[in-house]
Amino acid sequence: MQKEQLEEQLKKAYSRRLRSTKKRVQKALEKTALNLNEIDDEPTLKTIATIFIEEETNKLKSELDTLLAQKATLERELERKSEELQELKYEVFNALEESIEPQSTTLVKLHHIKLQSIDLYDILSEMVESALITALEKDTDGDILAYTTELIKEITYEAIKEGSLNTIRVRKILSTILATAIEVAEATPNRAPDILGATLRGMRGGLIKSIDRFKKRIAFMPVEAKHILIEDYDTIIEDLHQTDTLFSQVIITQASKSATTTRTLLLDLNKEMRYDLEELILISKETAEVMKEKFSSFAKLAAKKADSALKSKQAKEAKRMGIQAFGVAKDALGNAFKSAKDAIDKKGN
Numbered sequence: 244m245q246k247e248q249l250e251e252q253l254k255k256a257y258s259r260r261l262r263s264t265k266k267r268v269q270k271a272l273e274k275t276a277l278n279l280n281e282i283d284d285e286p287t288l289k290t291i292a293t294i295f296i297e298e299e300t301n302k303l304k305s306e307l308d309t310l311l312a313q314k315a316t317l318e319r320e321l322e323r324k325s326e327e328l329q330e331l332k333y334e335v336f337n338a339l340e341e342s343i344e345p346q347s348t349t350l351v352k353l354h355h356i357k358l359q360s361i362d363l364y365d366i367l368s369e370m371v372e373s374a375l376i377t378a379l380e381k382d383t384d385g386d387i388l389a390y391t392t393e394l395i396k397e398i399t400y401e402a403i404k405e406g407s408l409n410t411i412r413v414r415k416i417l418s419t420i421l422a423t424a425i426e427v428a429e430a431t432p433n434r435a436p437d438i439l440g441a442t443l444r445g446m447r448g449g450l451i452k453s454i455d456r457f458k459k460r461i462a463f464m465p466v467e468a469k470h471i472l473i474e475d476y477d478t479i480i481e482d483l484h485q486t487d488t489l490f491s492q493v494i495i496t497q498a499s500k501s502a503t504t505t506r507t508l509l510l511d512l513n514k515e516m517r518y519d520l521e522e523l524i525l526i527s528k529e530t531a532e533v534m535k536e537k538f539s540s541f542a543k544l545a546a547k548k549a550d551s552a553l554k555s556k557q558a559k560e561a562k563r564m565g566i567q568a569f570g571v572a573k574d575a576l577g578n579a580f581k582s583a584k585d586a587i588d589k590k591g592n
Contacts, residue, residue, distance in 0.1 A: 253298075371419075374394050392441045393445065420446055435508060447519070454526050462537070483530050487527075
């Protein structure tokens, strides 16, 4: 039977009036006089399965497409509203700044509050670039190390502290800061060692400060907020045990994308800093221990819940498919051995 003819017959035979998927499939097979035991070729089986899936899921697929379109619209709206929120925050701070004398210490304090109040991630690269260029311009005595280190430390800390402490997010923040510093350093090669050295020390200091803050927050975290950590418990524990590796990897990755002189400088700085990462390693291990002490019992409870979820329909189907996949692999392997044996036998003859 031709594929097109088979598809047409199956669609006509498939009736949504029957109550269950099982009955609908079986009745369609009866009407078309198809005996699956007699069908040996996979393409025909695939055609039958595809038609039944299409007939069964048509309505649901349409509903899903509608929801996905709504999701895309919502995501665009969320992005637009987030930008508006940021802009309004800037406007408030700009209005406050205009009411303060330029040299006043109040202005410095307001800038610190501004740093804490806005979402730095979206403007991180531009802010780091502006801060480093300002540091270079105001560097009259030829030593920007201390100032730039503190500057990058504060920016790193403020960018990391409010969000999740997971590897992907932290890596993105550190990479963005370092990549921007590299651009500034390559534009002023005579100051590159100072800029990059200070940036790396500042990043390390900001990361340490962020982890320390996280450790203190765990101690006073209310019970209702604990589920946030439990969902990501294993990941956070694992990440905390390799913060020094993460830090070095960020440097090595950015070095590999840079010009030869910058690459050599960054790799040398990374070697030097290996001996200065003890504080980062220590605070990370301490934080992991605090998490274990406070939340291990909750994590066990979460594991029990996960265990009960293994009895769900989806988990049972996964188990079934695992067994079936083993059967397929075993059959394929058997056929391969048989083909190889036949080939050897033929050669022998």
